Amino acid sequence: MPDQMAFFGMVLTLLALTIIVSQILAATIAGLMNRSVAILEAPQKLLCVQSRRPLILLALIFPLYALSGQLAIDAAQLLSFWVFIAFMLLISVMDFEQQIILDQVLLPLLFLALCFSPVLPALLVNRLLAAAAGGLIFFLIAVLTKGGLGGGDIKLLSVLGLWLGTEKLLLTVLLGCLSAGLISAFLLLGKRKKPGDTIAYGPYFAFSAMIALLA
Template identity: 40%
Template sequence: MLILMKCVLAGFLAAGSGLLGCRWMDDLYQKSTAILSFPDKVAAQQARRPREFIPTLFLLFAFTLITMHHLHPVRLAFLLVFQYFLLLYTWTDIEQHVIFDRMMIPFAVLGAISLPVLDRVVTDHLEAAAVGGIVFLLLAIVTHGGIGGGDIKLIAVLGLWLGTDMLLTIVISGVVLAGIAAIIMLVTKKKGRQDYFAYGPYFTLSALAFTLL
């Protein structure tokens, strides 16, 4: 009975936040046409997104609510918010190879709020944000834009949320996953050597996986 109640709660959360997220993405796409990679595909993406995004949210929220029952309600709430924003970034980066600043700012603010509320080591998380952002900025310079601005900000904010140890784990796993995916795409000729490759989803999915573990 308790599991059923948690699934119902997950359904309400997924439906409400999913519809809100879809509207948010649509609004940003409309206002930021110049930075979209595939503006001609926006209409098709908008049509199918709710059928994919909301069920994914439901599965993630239901799994979290059922398996993380030992967490304090405040910690659980922050975890759900964390997962929600990471899925938003995953979706926009897959669809249009972009992570919007307007989505990143509230995530960063909530990450900062979480530090005293969840009694985290503030210096460790600030150090992770600063070092992660600087390292990826240098990588972006070295690779001549191979690492995008959205990836730099994502890593910095993930550092703020997760701290040094977890961020390092996520970066390593994300790079490995991205490398494997890039090789597969090159071999199958879905991508060329000069094509842009979105790294963001591999970091966000790694973060989701490790926070659930």
């Protein structure tokens, strides 16, 4: 009985935490988008989805935070997982809705990678190499494909390199490109997308990065 009470107490605490985080993220997304209306893909959709964001975020955050709680080896690593997940979801929602990844989000994420350096999965030198290589390689890909990859995606991959290191960044890229390709193919077959439509890679890379970090 005491064990059951402790378990339910932990679940309720986690639920309360994730409700707070989802509300903060939803408010942050709304604020960033409202200040960036001029560069949004579909500003007319802002009000349509605003009320649903907290529930969508909560449905994603709760299981991810619960899983990361099982995998973290100490409180510092758990905090790094939770911060990373929050930023990945913020980026995913913004890029999915408006095909935009803002520097105002990436710069704090970069700074936090340095702050959490002692508990991240690779040595700093390895992660610096991943950040530089990821940014350069995908910049060249963007040039060769004439905009097939957006500037926000390039900067995101560079920052992810600083969090993940070379091996986990490679896993992120492979999973992200594979999932983006498969889902895009299904959307084309279902006539939900047309050939030539742009793809928001941010959510695919973000969710793949969460898998890579927790793996």
